[in-house]
Amino acid sequence: MTRKISIEINGxxxxxxxxxxxxxxxxxxDVAGLTGTHLGCEHGVCGACTVQLDGRPVRSCLMFAVQAxxxxxxxxxxxxxxxxxxxxxxxxxxxxxALQCGFCTPGILMSMEAFLxxxxxxSPASIRAALAGNLCRCTGYQNIVTAVRLxxxxxxxx
Amino acid sequence: xxxxxxxxxxxxxxxxxLDLLARYGDECKLLAGGQSLVPLMNFRLARPGRLIDxxxxxxxxxxxxxxxxxxxxAMTRHSAxxxxxxxxxxxxxxxxxxxxxxxxxxRNRGTVGGSVAHADPAAELPAAFAALDATFRVQAxxxxxxxxxxxxxxxxxxxALAPDELVVAVEVxxxxxxxxxxxxxxxxRHGDFALGGAAVTIKLxxxxxxxxxxxxxxxxxxxxxxxxxxxxMLRxxxxDQASIRAAAVEATRGLRPTADLHGSTEYRLRLLxxxxxxxxxxxxxxxKATP
Ligand SMILES: Cc1cc2nc3c(=O)[nH]c(=O)nc-3n(C[C@H](O)[C@H](O)[C@H](O)COP(=O)(O)OP(=O)(O)OC[C@H]3O[C@@H](n4cnc5c(N)ncnc54)[C@H](O)[C@@H]3O)c2cc1C
Ligand code: FES
Ligand code: FES
Numbered sequence: 107m108t109r110k111i112s113i114e115i116n117g118x119x120x121x122x123x124x125x126x127x128x129x130x131x132x133x134x135x136d137v138a139g140l141t142g143t144h145l146g147c148e149h150g151v152c153g154a155c156t157v158q159l160d161g162r163p164v165r166s167c168l169m170f171a172v173q174a175x176x177x178x179x180x181x182x183x184x185x186x187x188x189x190x191x192x193x194x195x196x197x198x199x200x201x202x203x204a205l206q207c208g209f210c211t212p213g214i215l216m217s218m219e220a221f222l223x224x225x226x227x228x229s230p231a232s233i234r235a236a237l238a239g240n241l242c243r244c245t246g247y248q249n250i251v252t253a254v255r256l257x258x259x260x261x262x263x264x
Numbered sequence: 265x266x267x268x269x270x271x272x273x274x275x276x277x278x279x280x281x282l283d284l285l286a287r288y289g290d291e292c293k294l295l296a297g298g299q300s301l302v303p304l305m306n307f308r309l310a311r312p313g314r315l316i317d318x319x320x321x322x323x324x325x326x327x328x329x330x331x332x333x334x335x336x337x338a339m340t341r342h343s344a345x346x347x348x349x350x351x352x353x354x355x356x357x358x359x360x361x362x363x364x365x366x367x368x369x370x371r372n373r374g375t376v377g378g379s380v381a382h383a384d385p386a387a388e389l390p391a392a393f394a395a396l397d398a399t400f401r402v403q404a405x406x407x408x409x410x411x412x413x414x415x416x417x418x419x420x421x422x423x424a425l426a427p428d429e430l431v432v433a434v435e436v437x438x439x440x441x442x443x444x445x446x447x448x449x450x451x452x453r454h455g456d457f458a459l460g461g462a463a464v465t466i467k468l469x470x471x472x473x474x475x476x477x478x479x480x481x482x483x484x485x486x487x488x489x490x491x492x493x494x495x496x497m498l499r500x501x502x503x504d505q506a507s508i509r510a511a512a513v514e515a516t517r518g519l520r521p522t523a524d525l526h527g528s529t530e531y532r533l534r535l536l537x538x539x540x541x542x543x544x545x546x547x548x549x550x551x552k553a554t555p
Contacts, residue, residue, distance in 0.1 A: 107271065107272070107456065109272070126270060126271075126272035126315070127266075127270060127305075129267075149303035150299060150302075150366075150370060156369055159372075162343075163368065163369045164369055164372050165299075165373070167302075167306065168299055168302040168303065168373065169298060169302070169373070170272075170298075170317075172272060172317075173274075173298075173319060174276070205360060206421060207434060221368075235454070236368065239366070239367025239369045239370065239411065239455060
C-alpha cells in the first residue's frame with residue numbers, strides 16, 4: 107500500500123506516492139532529488155543525515171517519509187541565500203577549513219544552525235557538547251568549533 | 265529501502281490506536297519516536313508486519329501537574345522534558361537524567377513512553393523513574409491499569425505490557441521538600457549508552473542524618489535495580505564519607521552485570537560503586553543547599 111504525501115522542503119512542496127517504509131532520508135534524496143543530505147550509518151549514530159523537522163534537528167534515517175507528511179523540513183540546500191552567496195555559518199566553515207571530504211558537513215551545518223538559534227553566544231565547551239551527535243572522520247573537530255564560534259561572532263555583530 | 269515492508273496506520277486518537285492494538289496485537293508494533301525501533305528495522309533485526317504510528321495523537325504528549333504529581337504523556341519528547349521548567353523545579357533528577365540520553369537530535373524525537381516500553385537496562389529514564397517510585401498509566405481497549413515501575417520492568421527489553429496495551433503516561437510523585445537528587449553515569453563516548461550509572465534522592469535532618477534515601481542503578485542487571493539494602497543501611501545514619509562508601513559497596517552486593525567488550529563484570533561492579541558514591545555525595549550536597 108502506498109500513500110500520497112507532501113512535505114514542505116526548504117519552502118517548496120515535495121510530493122510523492124510512497125511506500126510507508128521509505129525513509130525520510132531516501133525521500134529527500136531520491137524523490138525530492140536533494141542529495142546534499144547524506145547517509146552514513148543508517149542507525150542514528152553518525153549524524154550525516156541530520157535535517158531540521160519543523161526547525162529542530164533530527165535524524166532523517168530514523169523517520170519514515172509518511173511521518174513528515176504535512177511538516178516542514180529544512181536541508182542543507184536551503185541554507186545559502188542564493189547561488190553565489192553562502193550563509194554566515196557556511197562561509198565560516200569555508201574560511202576556517204571546517205571540512206575536508208565534506209561528507210559530514212551537511213548534517214553538521216543542520217545541527218549547528220539550529221544550535222546557534224538556541225544559543226547565539228556559545229562557549230567552546232557547549233559547541234563541543236552540541237557537536238557530539240555528529241561524527242567527522244577528517245577534521246578532528248577543532249576547526250569546526252572555530253567556525254561555529256566565528257559564525258556566532260558575525261551573527262551577533264550584524 | 266532498508267526496512268521490510270509493513271502496513272501503516274497513523275491514528276489521531278487514543279481510542280483508534282487501542283482499536284488497532286486490540287485487532288492486531290502481536291502482529292503490530294507501536295511507533296513512537298522511532299529512535300530504537302527504526303534502527304532495528306533498518307537492519308531488519310525487527311520486521312513488524314504493521315506499524316501503529318502514535319505521533320499524530322496530540323493528547324499523548326505534554327507535561328502536567330495533577331494533584332502535586334508530575335504526569336508526563338507517553339509521547340512527550342526527551343527534549344521537552346529536558347527544557348521543562350516544571351520538571352526542573354520539582355523533579356530535577358529527571359532533568360539531569362534525560363540530558364544523558366543520546367544526543368540532542370535523538371532527544372528531539374525520542375519519547376518518554378518509548379524509552380520505558382523499550383526497557384533497555386542501560387537507559388537513563390527507567391532508572392530515574394525507579395528512584396522516584398514512578399507509576400505507568402497503561403490502557404487497552406478492554407481495560408486500563410496502573411503499573412508500578414517495579415512490576416513494569418521485567419527484564420532486558422521486556423516489560424509487563426500485554427501486546428494490546430499502550431503506555432499513555434508516567435506518574436511521578438512529588439519528592440518531599442528538602443530532598444537532594446543526583447544522576448551520574450559513565451559512558452565511553454558522550455551520548456553512548458552508560459556502562460554504569462546511579463540515580464539517587466536523599467533527605468537529611470538538621471543533624472546530618474539520612475531521613476530518606478532512594479538509590480537506583482542502571483546497567484546493573486536486566487532491569488533497573490533499587491539498592492534497598494544500601495538504602496536501609498543509610499537511613500538513620502550520619503551521612504559522611506564512610507557511610508556513603510559503605511552504602512555504595514552494599515548497593516552492588518549480589519549484582520552480576522554482564523561482561524562485554526566494554527568491561528568485565530568486575531570492572532562494571534567497581535564502576536557502579538563509584539557512580540553510587542558520586543551520586544550520593546552530590547545529592548547530599550544538594551540536599552544541604554535546599555532549604
Ligand atoms: C544514536 C542513539 C543513541 C541513543 N542513546 C541513548 C541513551 O544513551 N540512553 C537511552 O536511554 N536511550 C538512547 N537511545 C534511544 C532513545 O532514547 C529512544 O528514544 C528510546 O529508547 C525509545 O523511544 P522512542 O520514542 O524512540 O521509541 P520507539 O523506537 O518508537 O519504540 C521503542 C519500543 O517501544 C514501543 N513503544 C513505544 N511507545 C510505546 C507506548 N507509548 N506504549 C507501549 N509501547 C511503546 C515500540 O513499539 C517499540 O517496541 C539512543 C538512540 C540512538 C539512535
Ligand atoms: S545516517 Fe542517519 S545518523 Fe547516520
Ligand atoms: S570532513 Fe570528512 S567526515 Fe567530516
